[in-house]
Amino acid sequence: MTAVAMHGLCKRFGAVEVLAPLDLEIRQGEFISLLGPSGSGKTTLLNICAGYLEPTAGKLIVGGRDITALPRRGRNIGMVFQSYALFPHLDVFENVAYGLRVRRMTSREIAQRVPEVLRTVRMDGFERRAIHSLSGGQQQRVALARAMVIEPDILLMDEPLGALDRQLRKDVQVEIRRMHLAHPRTTLYVTHDQEEALVMSDRIAVMRAGRVVQMGSAADLYERPADGFVARFIGESNLLAGTVEKLSGGQAALAVPGLRLRVVGHAGVGLEVGARASALLRPEHVRPKPGGLAARVAERIFLGEIVALRLLLPGGVSLWSRLFGADVPYSDEIEIGWDDARVSILAET
Amino acid sequence: MRKRRIWTPGRGYLSLLILPGIFFCAFFIWPLGTVVYQGLFQPRFGFGNYATILASTTHIRVLMFTFRLAGEVTLLCLLIAYPVAYTLSRAGEGMLRVGLAIVLIPFWTSVVIRTYAWSALFQRHGLVNDLLVQAGIVDEPIKFIYNEVGVLIGMTQILLPFMILPLLNAMRRMDGTLLRAAEVLGANPVRVFVHIYLPLSMPGVTAGVLLVFISAVGFYVTPAVLGGPQQMMIAVLIEQYVTRTLNWPLASALATILLIATTLLYLAYERATRRIGGMFGAEAT
Numbered sequence: 001m002t003a004v005a006m007h008g009l010c011k012r013f014g015a016v017e018v019l020a021p022l023d024l025e026i027r028q029g030e031f032i033s034l035l036g037p038s039g040s041g042k043t044t045l046l047n048i049c050a051g052y053l054e055p056t057a058g059k060l061i062v063g064g065r066d067i068t069a070l071p072r073r074g075r076n077i078g079m080v081f082q083s084y085a086l087f088p089h090l091d092v093f094e095n096v097a098y099g100l101r102v103r104r105m106t107s108r109e110i111a112q113r114v115p116e117v118l119r120t121v122r123m124d125g126f127e128r129r130a131i132h133s134l135s136g137g138q139q140q141r142v143a144l145a146r147a148m149v150i151e152p153d154i155l156l157m158d159e160p161l162g163a164l165d166r167q168l169r170k171d172v173q174v175e176i177r178r179m180h181l182a183h184p185r186t187t188l189y190v191t192h193d194q195e196e197a198l199v200m201s202d203r204i205a206v207m208r209a210g211r212v213v214q215m216g217s218a219a220d221l222y223e224r225p226a227d228g229f230v231a232r233f234i235g236e237s238n239l240l241a242g243t244v245e246k247l248s249g250g251q252a253a254l255a256v257p258g259l260r261l262r263v264v265g266h267a268g269v270g271l272e273v274g275a276r277a278s279a280l281l282r283p284e285h286v287r288p289k290p291g292g293l294a295a296r297v298a299e300r301i302f303l304g305e306i307v308a309l310r311l312l313l314p315g316g317v318s319l320w321s322r323l324f325g326a327d328v329p330y331s332d333e334i335e336i337g338w339d340d341a342r343v344s345i346l347a348e349t
Numbered sequence: 350m351r352k353r354r355i356w357t358p359g360r361g362y363l364s365l366l367i368l369p370g371i372f373f374c375a376f377f378i379w380p381l382g383t384v385v386y387q388g389l390f391q392p393r394f395g396f397g398n399y400a401t402i403l404a405s406t407t408h409i410r411v412l413m414f415t416f417r418l419a420g421e422v423t424l425l426c427l428l429i430a431y432p433v434a435y436t437l438s439r440a441g442e443g444m445l446r447v448g449l450a451i452v453l454i455p456f457w458t459s460v461v462i463r464t465y466a467w468s469a470l471f472q473r474h475g476l477v478n479d480l481l482v483q484a485g486i487v488d489e490p491i492k493f494i495y496n497e498v499g500v501l502i503g504m505t506q507i508l509l510p511f512m513i514l515p516l517l518n519a520m521r522r523m524d525g526t527l528l529r530a531a532e533v534l535g536a537n538p539v540r541v542f543v544h545i546y547l548p549l550s551m552p553g554v555t556a557g558v559l560l561v562f563i564s565a566v567g568f569y570v571t572p573a574v575l576g577g578p579q580q581m582m583i584a585v586l587i588e589q590y591v592t593r594t595l596n597w598p599l600a601s602a603l604a605t606i607l608l609i610a611t612t613l614l615y616l617a618y619e620r621a622t623r624r625i626g627g628m629f630g631a632e633a634t
Contacts, residue, residue, distance in 0.1 A: 050533055051533070052529065072529075072532045072533050073532055073533070073534075073535045073536060073537060074535075075533070076535070077533055078533075079530065079533045081526050081529075081530060083524070083526055085524065085526040085527050085529070085530035086530075087527060087530075087531075087545060088527075088549070089548040089549060089551075098531065098534055098536075098544075099534035099535055102534055102535040102536045102540060103535060146534070150534065150535070
């Protein structure tokens with residue numbers, strides 16, 4: 001069932017198009033991340049959904065209702081802000097209860113629902129605490145509870161983990177994912193952090209310069225990125241530039257200057273024979289292979305359970321390889337190879 | 350949360366305070382001490398002066414009037430300043446600068462001159478009454494001054510900036526996302542104002558109210574010039590004891606009452622801000 005539908009939604013400021021016409025459907029209970037660098041239009045899209053920005057054109061349907069022209073307060077939307085935006089003069093309970101009081105719910109119902117939602121974010125027992133006495137992570141969870149308790153048609157989150165330190169961010173990511181799986185709620189999550197998007201989302205929309213470049217599951221985006229931009233944005237990547245020599249049956253062969261063999265792999269969209277393209281080789285797929293290409297280990301970087309190797313090939317081509325400690329060769333002169341099924345040939349962007 | 354390091358001056362720097370310290374003691378602490386001493390010890394030790402004050406209905410009336418008028422002026426200032434500060438807080442940089450200039454320019458003219466300007470405007474045959482009579486709006490000149498209305502108008506005009514500035518400061522520091530958060534939770538503009546905006550502007554309100562009230566209680570020139578005999582404030586009464594009846598001990602006792610009242614108010618303000626400050630965490634301090 002479609003919970004949110006965007007039809008040709010776009011935003012222009014004068015001549016500047018910050019959001020190109022966008023069509024997007026979000027299923028009931030789906031967790032969608034908008035992933036992209038700053039200026040890619042992801043926050044613009046979120047602000048249009050929340051009603052802080054009016055779209056230049058297009059329609060926004062939420063729960064079967066056209067809410068494009070609806071004021072913010074009529075939208076039934078839950079929003080979690082980067083700064084949490086908790087009311088400093090109210091305690092935890094009153095913060096969470098605010099949306100319910102606005103909806104004229106009886107105090108008996110409020111007294112029942114607030115502790116309930118606080119339990120789901122594991123903040124029960126903090127009802128009477130002042131906001132400033134909570135840690136960043138706790139404030140974040142209260143903000144989440146406040147947005148969820150009103151049973152919104154869609155939950156919007158604007159980089160809500162940005163203010164947390166690294167370890168806490170990881171914990172909260174996993175926790176949000178767990179909560180989402182237990183109580184699926186249609187969510188639009190804005191982030192520039194690929195890891196956040198990978199951990200939490202059902203689908204990710206990668207955005208660039210006001211456009212959705214690619215939309216798909218984390219595995220889709222990682223294994224079959226639409227172009228070099230997506231490949232670079234998600235995960236580590238080796239991108240070898242070259243010229244397309246052959247195209248057939250969804251496979252492409254790329255001639256890379258300095259490399260004696262053709263790089264063969266899954267053909268991306270927009271490829272033409274003779275045109276420039278890049279071969280995407282994920283570092284974990286570049287492995288030692290007896291009888292393969294000769295390579296010299298130029299750098300070894302210890303990253304804990306894995307080791308990153310920078311490999312120099314005779315033609316001057318440089319490749320990164322990431323191997324588990326036990327697979328790392330002792331010698332600096334090695335032979336390497338990769339599985340063609342793991343390679344993607346991507347059009348230049 | 351990193352703790353802010355507080356700079357503590359070394360011994361050498363503290364010696365810089367010797368001169369101002371001497372000045373402060375000689376021209377503030379010592380005279381103030383003398384005032385309190387006179388009120389308590391002259392003509393003889395005891396609370397005689399205070400008993401005289403409390404026994405006289407005139408004194409009580411003046412005291413009551415002083416505090417009532419200060420309260421009225423404070424309320425008027427708050428009612429006028431709140432919308433002004435609100436508008437300015439939402440204005441752009443250019444408008445804000447112009448607005449602040451308009452608020453602050455009256456400071457260039459002394460209180461005495463502004464008070465006389467009001468009396469020139471509002472006299473029986475002053476500018477305002479002449480215009481009103483000539484325009485046929487009223488037949489008889491309106492009695493604007495030598496009554497409570499005149500004192501109220503004059504004092505409110507003079508004290509208004511002391512209300513606007515703290516309000517503006519609090520409003521400018523307010524986090525706009527809090528208001529947006531309330532909106533998206535479904536609150537209408539009135540609700541957002543009453544439940545979010547108003548409470549968040551309270552630090553400014555308390556600061557402004559105390560500043561204006563404490564200043565108003567001790568006002569002298571404006572009530573003396575614009576008020577009538579019924580509008581005697583405590584400062585005017587003290588002046589009469591000092592210059593006309595030469596009863597300095599009684600004047601001192603009255604001044605001490607004023608001092609205690611303002612001190613108590615200030616302490617209440619301190620407590621209030623600390624409570625509000627605590628509510629807002631480190632940002633508000």
